[in-house]
Each structure stands twice: as C-alpha cells, then as structure tokens.
Amino acid sequence: MDTAYIGKSRKRVDGVKKVTGSATYAGEFKPEGLVHGYVVNSTIANGKIVAIHTGKAKMIDGVLDIFTHENLPDDVRQNVDYTDPLSPPGHPFRPLYNDQVLYNGQPIALVVAESFELARYAAGLVEVEYLAEECTTDIKKNMGNATTEGVEDTAPDRGNAELSYANAAVKIDVEYSQPRHYHNPMEPHVSIAEWNAKTQSFKIYDKVQGVNSSQEYICGIFNLDTENVQILSPYVGGGFGSGLRPQYQLFLAAMAARELQRPVKVSLTRRQMFSFGHRPACIQQLQMGASKEGKLKSIIHKAYGETSKFEKYNETIVDWSGMMYQCDNVKLEYRLIPVNVYTPMDMRAPGGATGMFALECAMDELAIKANIDPLEFRLLNYADKDQNEDKPFSSKELRECYRQAASHFGWYNRHTKTQIKDDSILVGYGMATGCWEAMQQKSSAKAVLTSSGKLVVSSSTADIGTGTYTVMSQIAGDTLGIAMEEITFQLGDTSLPKAPIEGGSWTVSSVGSAVKAVCNHLKKQLIDLAKVNVDEDLDHVNYDEVSCTDGTLLFPNGTLINMSTLLLTAGLDSIEAENALEPEVRQEQYSSYAHSCVMVEVHVDKDLGMITVPRVTSAIAGGRIINPKTAESQILGAITWGIGMALEEEGMIDDRSGRIMNANLAEYHMAVHADVQQLNVLFVEEHDDIVNPLGAKGLGEIGIVGVASAIANAVFDASGKRVRNLPITLDKLLE
Known part of the structure; x- marks a missing residue:
C-alpha cells in the first residue's frame, strides 16, 4: 500500500459524515x-x-x-x-x-x-x-474625523515620493472605494x-x-x-x-x-449575523508615477478605513503598495474613521483583498496610460526583494505564475480592442497580481500509536470546511508510513494540545508542522525500541536513514520491522508523544508570501450594463501543496467570492438610524451558481525550505486577492468605463 500522501489528491475523511448528516455541529448537541x-x-x-x-x-x-x-x-x-x-x-x-x-x-x-x-x-x-x-455611519461624510490614534504603523516611507511623482512622465491620481462586506x-x-x-x-x-x-x-x-x-x-x-x-x-x-x-x-x-463584525468600508487614494519607459518612480497610497467608536480595528491595506513592485520612492498612510457601527473584523484576506484591489486597478490604469501591456508593465517593475523590510523572499515564483496564467488563458492572443459578441455583448480581458502572507504560529500536537496499528493525532485546531481533518491525516500518514484508514485526527476541543485560531492561512503551516514534528518523535521512539528489542546491530543507524512505509520501519541494511509487532515485542500497548513547535529564528531573516496571477474574461451587455464572468484563470504559487483536491476547492471558493466582491456584495446602512437595510440573503447579494462558469486553477511548483518544515504556504486567502481588481480591469477593457467604487453594478456602467 502506498503511504506517501503529501502532494496527492485525497477525498475528505469527514466527507461521508457531512453529506449523510452525521457530522454534529455546535448547535446540534442536545x-x-x-x-x-x-x-x-x-x-x-x-x-x-x-x-x-x-x-x-x-x-x-x-x-x-x-x-x-x-x-x-x-x-x-x-x-x-x-x-x-x-x-x-x-x-x-x-x-x-x-x-x-x-x-x-x-x-x-x-x-x-x-x-x-x-x-x-x-x-x-x-x-x-x-x-x-x-448617529453617523458614512465614512465619506466623516473624512474630517480620520485619526491615527490607535493605528498601527505602516511600512516606513522611502525616497521622496512627492517630488518623484511631480517629475514623473506618466502619472495617475485616483480614488477607489468599497462598501462593507458581511461574512455570512x-x-x-x-x-x-x-x-x-x-x-x-x-x-x-x-x-x-x-x-x-x-x-x-x-x-x-x-x-x-x-x-x-x-x-x-x-x-x-x-x-x-x-x-x-x-x-x-x-x-x-x-x-x-x-x-x-x-x-x-x-x-x-440570519439577520442577527449582520449585527457583529464585517469587512470595513474603505476609501483609498493612489498617486502613482512612472517613466515613459514604464519604470515606477513614485507610489503614494493613502487609505481610510472605518472602525467603531469604542475599538480601533486595524488592517494592513497600504503596505502592499510598498512591497509588490520595485519602486524607490514610496509614501504610505493609513487612518481610521470612527462611526456608529460594531467593530469590523477580519474577513478572508483582511487588508489584502482591499489594498490589492486599489493597487492592481491603479497598476492597470498606469500601464494603459503608458501604453504598455498590463502584464509586461508588472514584469517591468518586478520586485526581487521586499523593500518594505529590506529582506529577501523565502521563495517567489510569481514570474512563473505570470507565464503559466498567460499561456493557459491566452493573454497574448487576446484582442486588445473592444470586441462585440452577438451584436450586444462587449468582451473584455483583465489581470491582476495576488499576494498573501505565509505565516507560521506556535502550535502543539499529540500522537498515540497503538499495538493494533491505529494512530490517533490530535490538536485543538479547527476545520471550518478547509479540509483540516484530511490534510492533517495525510501529513501524519506520510510521516509515519501509516495508511490513512488507520489514522484518526481529533480537533476542536480545548482538552487537546493548544493550537492557534484557524485563520490567516496558517493552519497547515502551523498545525501541520506540529503534526509532522510529533510523528517524527514517534518514529524516533520506534527506532529506539527496534534497537533495543530487535537487533542491536541497528544501534549505529541514524534516524534520518530509516524510512516508514505501510506500517513498517525500513532500515538502510534492508531490515524491515512491522510497527505493531515491534510494540508487542516490547510489551507495549501504545506509545505516544506530544510537542509544541515554534517558527524557526531564521524565518525572521526573510519575507514569506504566497503569490498569484489572476486573469479574467468578462462580458458586458452594452444595452443593459449587465456583467458576467465566463472565464477565470488563477495561477497560484503557494509552496508545497499538501492535497491538490482540497487546495483547488479553497481557490475555487475564493475566486467565487472575488466575483461577488467585484460585482455584487454591498452592505447598505441607513445613515439616519444606523440600521443595516439588507441584513438577509435575499437583498445582500452574493455570487451564486449562475455567476460561476469556467474557473481554472493552476498550482505553480514552488520549493521553500524556510517558510516552515512542510514548505507549505497556505491557500485560504490568496485565492480571493486580485480577483475583484482583475474583473474591474476587464470591465474597463470591455466598456471603456473605469468604475472605481465597488461593487460594479449596471447603474454605474450606464451612468
């Protein structure tokens, strides 16, 4: 039996329970x-x-x-x-x-x-x-109340952004905005x-x-x-x-x-689900300048985000503009506007989905003004290091993302002039770059191997539909060479070893690394048992020389020892290990991010202004992919949400009363099946032995970053109308 599981598509181990209704959710206990x-x-x-x-x-x-x-x-x-x-x-x-x-x-x-x-x-x-x-809830009306009190520092300014902007041959000065979004x-x-x-x-x-x-x-x-x-x-x-x-x-x-x-x-x-937290409304102002050849000379990015009047909720919105592209003159500013709403909270790719929307739309506008292909413009300004922190990247295969996305999508074969399909449909193409942090948090795990060959691995992490049960079982099975059918992964219980919240795309890198480490501890225990109870000649064998496969230990001299038999020989019913794993100090010397290139085709009804997205290609460099099947599902869901962010989602509040007017799923519009057509996900091979022991970067958030901006850019390509305030609804196109 092949017990090499990492990198292979596997069905969800909890899938049968979920589709049969036997998975018990929090509200179903009695x-x-x-x-x-x-x-x-x-x-x-x-x-x-x-x-x-x-x-x-x-x-x-x-x-x-x-x-x-x-x-x-x-x-x-x-x-x-x-x-x-x-x-x-x-x-x-x-x-x-x-x-x-x-x-x-x-x-x-x-x-x-x-x-x-x-x-x-x-x-x-x-x-x-x-x-x-x-009461007041409209941040546009309260720009004068913007404050830096309680605001986290942005990345430091560098160069002279104002002077460089003034002297730039090609420049833009634009403002973007987006409304509140609700998790639902x-x-x-x-x-x-x-x-x-x-x-x-x-x-x-x-x-x-x-x-x-x-x-x-x-x-x-x-x-x-x-x-x-x-x-x-x-x-x-x-x-x-x-x-x-x-x-x-x-x-x-x-x-x-x-x-x-x-x-x-x-x-x-469902109405009460709108009464706490949301992605905050935000207004962003960008001034960007470039040489006539297309080299970035200046980036000035200011953002104004909403917060409640009792807490200061911060997002990292403008820092992306100082890191994504090579530019020596950057000025970043972030302010908060307190209004009478509940405190905003993190929502898939917080700050990144917002900041990169504005940056990637502005890059498109500047490229078009410079008469340079948007993809070539990004390649011309490619950043080989993180200028915000003056650090190298632990890995960065963004160029390969661009190449593969362009090849699959047919970017260079597209028509650059407005196309008309069936006499009424305008066709447009757009692209954007995506980026999200690759972080590892301190995490703990426990593993118990029984003499019957069963492995129980546990950590107090969560599975919010991302496939945590499955990928942790894969990591454990791959590390110890035990069939997944013999593995049980336990989570969601504070009596288990402590783990961080499931968010930030760090669960696999954090909990997964802890699972790998604790299984390696079990492997060492098994090898030590073999040296004592089976063959003293194995005493000089190094741990790394022993491999695990199909429930056995394989030594370099060819000796094959069954794990269950080994425990019985040693007179043990089980062995166990527990550990806590922290990020390595060397990680601090690098910047670690997942990257993507998103390319879309949109159709715009020239009479009605209705927009559809028939085709999306997203090329992702997310380090080592543990399970391509569940990984693809993460990106497909994120792209779908990006379509909703671009075209539909808008929390509407009556400024007179502070009441959310569309606090239901009938009037708070989200992408549905009819909005989702051909979505293509490409995983770009990327090796990273710095980011964490698994080399995985996490995929929960990278899939949404860049989607809304790519759609906005494609809408402009199709219609000639640049809509800078989300969502892009037909009334804005027909104004």
Whole structure:
C-alpha cells in the first residue's frame, strides 16, 4: 500500500459524515434539560436605554427569565477581564454591560424559554424606550474625523515620493472605494452552555474558529481556570473570519446557563449575523508615477478605513503598495474613521483583498496610460526583494505564475480592442497580481500509536470546511508510513494540545508542522525500541536513514520491522508523544508570501450594463501543496467570492438610524451558481525550505486577492468605463 500522501489528491475523511448528516455541529448537541435563548437587539445606533419593559414577556408560560443590563450578575459586571483575547485596541464591547447603546443591532436582552419558538415570541413582546442621539455611519461624510490614534504603523516611507511623482512622465491620481462586506457562513453562530455547579465548570459547544480563544474569553469573564472551561467545536459550517473573535451569543449562553442552572442554547438568526463584525468600508487614494519607459518612480497610497467608536480595528491595506513592485520612492498612510457601527473584523484576506484591489486597478490604469501591456508593465517593475523590510523572499515564483496564467488563458492572443459578441455583448480581458502572507504560529500536537496499528493525532485546531481533518491525516500518514484508514485526527476541543485560531492561512503551516514534528518523535521512539528489542546491530543507524512505509520501519541494511509487532515485542500497548513547535529564528531573516496571477474574461451587455464572468484563470504559487483536491476547492471558493466582491456584495446602512437595510440573503447579494462558469486553477511548483518544515504556504486567502481588481480591469477593457467604487453594478456602467 502506498503511504506517501503529501502532494496527492485525497477525498475528505469527514466527507461521508457531512453529506449523510452525521457530522454534529455546535448547535446540534442536545444535553438533557436544554432551554433556548433569543436575543433582543437595539433599534438605534447611539444613545441609551431609558427602560426595558419585560412584564408581558415574563407572563408567557414557559419563559424562564429575561436578562438585561438591569439584572446582569454583579461578579460579571465588576470583572475587569470581561473582554475577549482578540479584541483590537480600545474598550471591547461587553454585552448587557450598561444602558449605553453603541450601534444598531446591539444585543440588549436575552429571553430564555423552554423552546426556541417560545423565546422568539416572547422577545417580540419586550418593549424598549430609548433616548436616541445623533448617529453617523458614512465614512465619506466623516473624512474630517480620520485619526491615527490607535493605528498601527505602516511600512516606513522611502525616497521622496512627492517630488518623484511631480517629475514623473506618466502619472495617475485616483480614488477607489468599497462598501462593507458581511461574512455570512452557511452555519450561523450558536453556543450551547452547560454549567456544573458542583465543580464550578462549563462545558460549551461553540461555533468558533479556535476553541482556545473562546476558552480564554469565558475564563476571563467568570474568573475560572482553563481546567474548568471546556469548549468543543468538532465541525464548523464556514467562518471566513467571523469566528475568530468569540461572538456575543457565547457569553449570553454561558451567563444564562450559570444563572438558571440549565443548559442554554443561543443561536443567532440570519439577520442577527449582520449585527457583529464585517469587512470595513474603505476609501483609498493612489498617486502613482512612472517613466515613459514604464519604470515606477513614485507610489503614494493613502487609505481610510472605518472602525467603531469604542475599538480601533486595524488592517494592513497600504503596505502592499510598498512591497509588490520595485519602486524607490514610496509614501504610505493609513487612518481610521470612527462611526456608529460594531467593530469590523477580519474577513478572508483582511487588508489584502482591499489594498490589492486599489493597487492592481491603479497598476492597470498606469500601464494603459503608458501604453504598455498590463502584464509586461508588472514584469517591468518586478520586485526581487521586499523593500518594505529590506529582506529577501523565502521563495517567489510569481514570474512563473505570470507565464503559466498567460499561456493557459491566452493573454497574448487576446484582442486588445473592444470586441462585440452577438451584436450586444462587449468582451473584455483583465489581470491582476495576488499576494498573501505565509505565516507560521506556535502550535502543539499529540500522537498515540497503538499495538493494533491505529494512530490517533490530535490538536485543538479547527476545520471550518478547509479540509483540516484530511490534510492533517495525510501529513501524519506520510510521516509515519501509516495508511490513512488507520489514522484518526481529533480537533476542536480545548482538552487537546493548544493550537492557534484557524485563520490567516496558517493552519497547515502551523498545525501541520506540529503534526509532522510529533510523528517524527514517534518514529524516533520506534527506532529506539527496534534497537533495543530487535537487533542491536541497528544501534549505529541514524534516524534520518530509516524510512516508514505501510506500517513498517525500513532500515538502510534492508531490515524491515512491522510497527505493531515491534510494540508487542516490547510489551507495549501504545506509545505516544506530544510537542509544541515554534517558527524557526531564521524565518525572521526573510519575507514569506504566497503569490498569484489572476486573469479574467468578462462580458458586458452594452444595452443593459449587465456583467458576467465566463472565464477565470488563477495561477497560484503557494509552496508545497499538501492535497491538490482540497487546495483547488479553497481557490475555487475564493475566486467565487472575488466575483461577488467585484460585482455584487454591498452592505447598505441607513445613515439616519444606523440600521443595516439588507441584513438577509435575499437583498445582500452574493455570487451564486449562475455567476460561476469556467474557473481554472493552476498550482505553480514552488520549493521553500524556510517558510516552515512542510514548505507549505497556505491557500485560504490568496485565492480571493486580485480577483475583484482583475474583473474591474476587464470591465474597463470591455466598456471603456473605469468604475472605481465597488461593487460594479449596471447603474454605474450606464451612468
């Protein structure tokens, strides 16, 4: 049996459970005595609660209690650690903390009843009196309030960008904007909390992208040790960043469970999924200059992102402009505009999808103004090192991405003049570069090998649909030469070795590297056992000289030892190892990124302005690809989201009330099957022995970066209309 799994396509090990409905998600557990909570949300964006009338609701038979700021437990209110571990600078939001209303949709009450339907009905009977104050949610109207307070430093300026821009032969001065985007994973956020009064401990099922962050949050609120708080999240129906920070239903469920001495389930409705976090609206201004030959002379990039009035949420938006292309004169500026919304939060490729949209559109505009092919313009300004940090790249196969994408797409064979198809359809082509950080975080894993040949590997990481169960099993099987059918990978439980949140495209590089390391520890234990229990002549063999395949150890002299037999010979039922792995110090000497080239074809109805995207090619250099099948799925999903970002997604807020007007899946438009046609993914071979022990760079985010800009550039190519504010809707084309 071939047990070399890394680099090979494998079906998801949890696939059968998911398609048959036997995979149990956080909201599907049913502890005995379970009751249900329903959240009441504010209808104003700024002001205070004068009174909450709960009498009618409490009279309903089956309503157990209603929690508001008026009856919040004193120990919780007084606890200074009542925050979450991933909160940005400022004053983290505390549900039910006081009578202040900070944003429209803020949770202001929790109705707990014997059934969900009863709790929902009773919640409709709760009446709230407000003292409303003026609110503001439009960052365009509040540009004058932009601040650098609480803003992280951008990459340092270099050269003299203003003077170089003034002297440039070819230049552009443009502004781009994008609206708020909302995560909307298939599974809404939900928590089920059980409180054990005897042991003073919680057992909580939570929809989250990292159980350890929820554990730390609950421990801080209720002043408990980690041993007294177990968080479980075995399956997650998508997250995209919405599950990085613990959301308010977690606190409400835990608080109610402790007070009522009953297991409490709090699940959010689809409308309530719009009441916390989002990709922030952003305005970007770029001034770029080049020589007449097309060499970049100056880049001035300013960005204005929104944040709440109580926290300072930062994104890395402008730094990409100082790193992506060779340019000696760069000035970067990033400011925040506080408005009456909940704090934005990370959303797939945070900062990168935003900053690279503006940069790649501006590169297209400058290339066209210089009368240079957009691809050739990028190659002419190719960066061989990271000028922001003055470091070499650990690896960079972007040139090969350009070459393969162009060859597959037929870039150089395209018509550069506007084409018309069927007398009514304008055809256009566009391209963009993508880039995302390749990071590794400290992570831990445990492995247990039994004498029956079973291998159990565990880590408290998550699987948000990315294939974590599968690729970790592949890494373990490949390292120890054990068939995947004999491997069980466990995750989503705080009792397991600690792992970082699943985000940032670092799960494979972090947890995967820890899994590889712990399996190597087991291998060393097995070799030592063989030296003692089988053949003393093996004593001088180096560990690296022994290979593992099909459940056996193969020594350089040809000796083949079955692992199960070895354990039985040694009188052991099992062996185990556990370790924590941190990034190597040498990684700090390099910049590590995944890169891509995205090329698209768009069709524009010249009469109606409707846009379709019949063809996309994305060439990805993402280091070592562990599982091409699940990797391709990551990129396909990201491209689809990029189509939605370019053409459809727009969170609309009534500036008078701060109310989200399209907080539903009928009016918040996203890409659907009809929008997705021919998507082509190419993985460019890339070797990197610096980025992490696996050489993998992560693929969760790189796939979306550049897609929206490539589509915008193609729309211009087709129509001659440069739309700089997303989404590109037909009304903007027909203006």
